[in-house]
Amino acid sequence: QQQVRQSPQSLTVWEGETAILNCSYEDSTFNYFPWYQQFPGEGPALLISIRSVSDKKEDGRFTIFFNKREKKLSLHITDSQPGDSATYFCAASEGANTGKLTFGDGTVLTVKP
C-alpha cells in the first residue's frame, strides 16, 4: 500500500498559468510535508514545507494547501515559468523518531512558453 500518492503523473500548463499538484497520504501520524523540485541529473531541492498544525503555507509563487481531515494537500504554483519545468515530489514524515521521509512518485510539470 503506497503511503504517499501524487497526481497527476504529468501536467502541462502555459506560461503564466497556475499549476496545481496534488498529494494524499495514508498514515495519520505524518505531521511534516515537504515538497521537492528535481531537475534531470540533479538531487532534489526543497521548495516549501508545511506542518500539520497549519492549513496553508505560502512562499512567493508557491503555496501549499493542507487538509488534515481528508489527508490531502496540494501545491499551487502561480504565474508558472518555463524554468519551473521539473519533477515535483511530495513527501511526508512522522518525524519524531528518525525523520525518515516517505516520498510520492512525483509529478512531471512542463510549462510551455
Place this chain on the structure above:
Amino acid sequence: NSKVIQTPRYLVKGQGQKAKMRCIPEKGHPVVFWYQQNKNNEFKFLINFQNQEVLQQIDMTEKRFSAECPSNSPCSLEIQSSEAGDSALYLCASSSHRNSDYTFGSGTRLLVI
C-alpha cells in the same frame, strides 16, 4: 550549488564488485540520510545517522550495504557485492534536526554492468 557534497558523481562497477560513495553533510548538520532513487523516480530510504550513531536502517542495508559517518571524516555508503538491481541514483541528505528540512546532495549515479 548544493551544500551537501557527494562524490563521485558517477560510478561504474561490474557485478560482484564493491561500490563506495561519499558524502560531506552541510556544516552544522548532525543528521545524515541515504536514499536510493531508481529509474522510475521511486525513493527508498536506506539508513540515517545522528552524529556517528545509526538511527534506522532497512533490512537490505544490513546485508550487502554498509554505511558510516565517522567524526571529522566524510560519511560513506558501500555496497559490498554490487548487483544489477543496485543501479540507481544514491542521494545523501543532511538536516539540523531529525524532523526538519533536509538538504540533498546532487547524488552518485551508480551503474552496475
